[in-house]
Amino acid sequence: xxxxxxxxxxxxxxxxxxxxxxxxxxxxxxxxxxxxxxxxxxxxxxxxxxxxxxxxxxxxxxxxxxxxxxxxxxxxxxxxxxxxxxxxxxxxxxxxxxxxxxxxxxxxxxxxxxxxxxxxxxxxxxxxxxxxxxxxxxxxxxxxxxxxxxxxxxxxxxxxxxxxxxxxxxxxxxxxxxxxxxxxxxxxxxxxxxxxxxxxxxxxxxxxxxxxxxxxxxxxxxxxxxxxxxxxxxxxxxxxxxxxxxxxxxxxxxxxxxxxxxxxxxxxxxxxxxxxxxxxxxxxxxxxxxxxxxxxxxxxxxxx
Amino acid sequence: xxxxxxxxxxxxxxxxxxxxxxxxxxxxxxxxxxxxxxxxxxxxxxxxxxxxxxxxxxxxxxxxxxxxxxxxxxxxxxxxxxxxxxxxxxxxxxxxxxxxxxxxxxxxxxxxxxxxxxxxxxxxxxxxxxxxxxxxxxxxxxxxxxxxxxxxxxxxxxxxxxxxxxxxxxxxxxxxxxxxxxxxxxxxxxxxxxxxxxxxxxxxxxxxxxxxxxxxxxxxxxxxxxxxxxxxxxxxxxxxxxxxxxxxxxxxxxxxxxxxxxx
Numbered sequence: 164x165x166x167x168x169x170x171x172x173x174x175x176x177x178x179x180x181x182x183x184x185x186x187x188x189x190x191x192x193x194x195x196x197x198x199x200x201x202x203x204x205x206x207x208x209x210x211x212x213x214x215x216x217x218x219x220x221x222x223x224x225x226x227x228x229x230x231x232x233x234x235x236x237x238x239x240x241x242x243x244x245x246x247x248x249x250x251x252x253x254x255x256x257x258x259x260x261x262x263x264x265x266x267x268x269x270x271x272x273x274x275x276x277x278x279x280x281x282x283x284x285x286x287x288x289x290x291x292x293x294x295x296x297x298x299x300x301x302x303x304x305x306x307x308x309x310x311x312x313x314x315x316x317x318x319x320x321x322x323x324x325x326x327x328x329x330x331x332x333x334x335x336x337x338x339x340x341x342x343x344x345x346x347x348x349x350x351x352x353x354x355x356x357x358x359x360x361x362x363x364x365x366x367x368x369x370x371x372x373x374x375x376x377x378x379x380x381x382x383x384x385x386x387x388x389x390x391x392x393x394x395x396x397x398x399x400x401x402x403x404x405x406x407x408x409x410x411x412x413x414x415x416x417x418x419x420x421x422x423x424x425x426x427x428x429x430x431x432x433x434x435x436x437x438x439x440x441x442x443x444x445x446x447x448x449x450x451x452x453x454x455x456x457x458x459x460x461x462x463x464x465x466x467x
Numbered sequence: 468x469x470x471x472x473x474x475x476x477x478x479x480x481x482x483x484x485x486x487x488x489x490x491x492x493x494x495x496x497x498x499x500x501x502x503x504x505x506x507x508x509x510x511x512x513x514x515x516x517x518x519x520x521x522x523x524x525x526x527x528x529x530x531x532x533x534x535x536x537x538x539x540x541x542x543x544x545x546x547x548x549x550x551x552x553x554x555x556x557x558x559x560x561x562x563x564x565x566x567x568x569x570x571x572x573x574x575x576x577x578x579x580x581x582x583x584x585x586x587x588x589x590x591x592x593x594x595x596x597x598x599x600x601x602x603x604x605x606x607x608x609x610x611x612x613x614x615x616x617x618x619x620x621x622x623x624x625x626x627x628x629x630x631x632x633x634x635x636x637x638x639x640x641x642x643x644x645x646x647x648x649x650x651x652x653x654x655x656x657x658x659x660x661x662x663x664x665x666x667x668x669x670x671x672x673x674x675x676x677x678x679x680x681x682x683x684x685x686x687x688x689x690x691x692x693x694x695x696x697x698x699x700x701x702x703x704x705x706x707x708x709x710x711x712x713x714x715x716x717x718x719x720x721x722x723x724x725x726x727x728x729x730x
Binding site: 214232 | 701
C-alpha cells in the first residue's frame, strides 16, 4: 500500500487531500456524506473579529465550468467560534485549520491571537485574498508590502503553523509569495478566487448584488496550476494548492506542479463525497505508476 | 428535526410530460427511501451539460413509500432543466436529499394551500401529509393557462381544489392571490402554506398579515450546494441572514424581512 502521508511544515497530514475554507462549513455539515477522519485536514470557514452579515442576495452566479460568489465572509465572529463552534469540532480525527480574515491588521492579529489559544487547532490560514470585502481582504493580498506587514504582525502573536492564502488577482504572484515568506509564513495556500463578473442581459443588470465576485471551479484550474508552478520555483516553503480541483487527476496535476497538498473547494458543492473519491483516486494512480510515497510526486513535473 | 441526508442514484421509472414547460419524473430508490417531510427538496445532478455546473434544486412533489418512489415536478427554465427533460425511463438521476426544513404541522383543520406556477410542486406532498393527519385543506392553484393546469384530479383526492389562470381559460381569471375567496369578509382559514413566485408569496403574506392568519412560505433562492456550506442562498430574517437551504426553504412570514427581499 502506497504512503499517502505528507509533511506540511512539520504537520503530518495522513494524505494530501484537504477541504477549502468556505466550501466545507465547519466540517460537520458533511458528516452524513463522508468520514471526516479520512481527510488530511479540514479548513473551516473564515472567522473575523466581529459578526459579519456578509453581502446582500444574490451572492452567486453560475458560469461556464464554474461559479461566482460574493458571500463576503459571513460569520458570527471569533467569540462565537471559540465558544460555540470549537467545542463541537475539536475532536475530529483530522487537522482543523481555521481561516482567519479581517479588515485591518489589528483585526487579523486579534483573531489569530484568539485562535492561538485553541489547543486542537494546529494552524491558521491567513486570508489576505478575499475579493468580496470592501476593506482589507484582497488589498493585503495584492500589495507586497502590505502582505509582508500583516503576515509579520500575525507571526508575532501566532505561535503555531502560519499559512497564508494568496490571491491570484495580481500581476506577479511570485512577488506576493516572496512577500509573505519575508513576513514569516510557514506555508502558502493558493489560489483564492479570481475576480470576475456576470451580467443578466435581459434585465441589463449585474447578477451579483456586489456587481463583481470571486470565480471558482474548473474554469480557474489552468491559472491556479500555472501560479503554483511559478511559486514552487520561487520560494522554499510548502504550498497547498487549490483552484478547480474536481477529481484525482486534477489533484495530481497540482502535486506535480509543486503543491505538497491540495484543497478541494467548489467541487464539494456538486459532490459532497468528492474529497474521499480523490484520496482513493490518488492511491489508484500511485499503484498504477508504482509510486511508493506521494511525496515523490511533489514538484515532479518533467519539463525536458 | 434534522433528517439524515443521502447521495443516491435513483432510476427514472416513469416520465410524464404535462405540457410544453412542465414534466414529472417518478424516481425509484435502490435503497429504502429515507424519511422525507413536505417542503423538503432534492439537489439533482445534471450530467453531460457543460453549461450546467451546479446541481438544480427541486421540491419533492410526492412520496410513495410503498413503491419506494418519489416524484419531482420540473419546469423547463434553462439548459439544466431542458437536459433533465430529456431523461428517459431507465435512466439514472443522482440526488442529494432530503434537504432543508419542512412545513410545520398545523394545529388547526382550517388550512389553505396556495401555489403558483412551479410553486405547486411541494403542495401535493403537503396535502398528502395533512390528509394522514385528517386535515383536508383548501388547495388554491394558479396557472398561466388551461394548458398548464395539470394533476387537478390528484390534488382533489386530498382537498378542495380552486383554480385560477392568468387568461381565465380555466377557473377564475387572474393570479391566485386575486381569487374571490380572499374577498370574503371573513376568511375562515387559520393557516396558510404558500409556494410560488416571490411576488405572489409577498401578496399572500400581505393578506395573511392583514387578516392575522399564520402563514408559511417556501422560498426558492439561487443556491450552489443546497446543504448549508456555500452561504449563497441567504435571505434576511429577524435573526440576520439565514440560509434558505437549511433554515428554510420554509419560513414563517413573521421571520422574513420582506423589505429587503430581492426581486
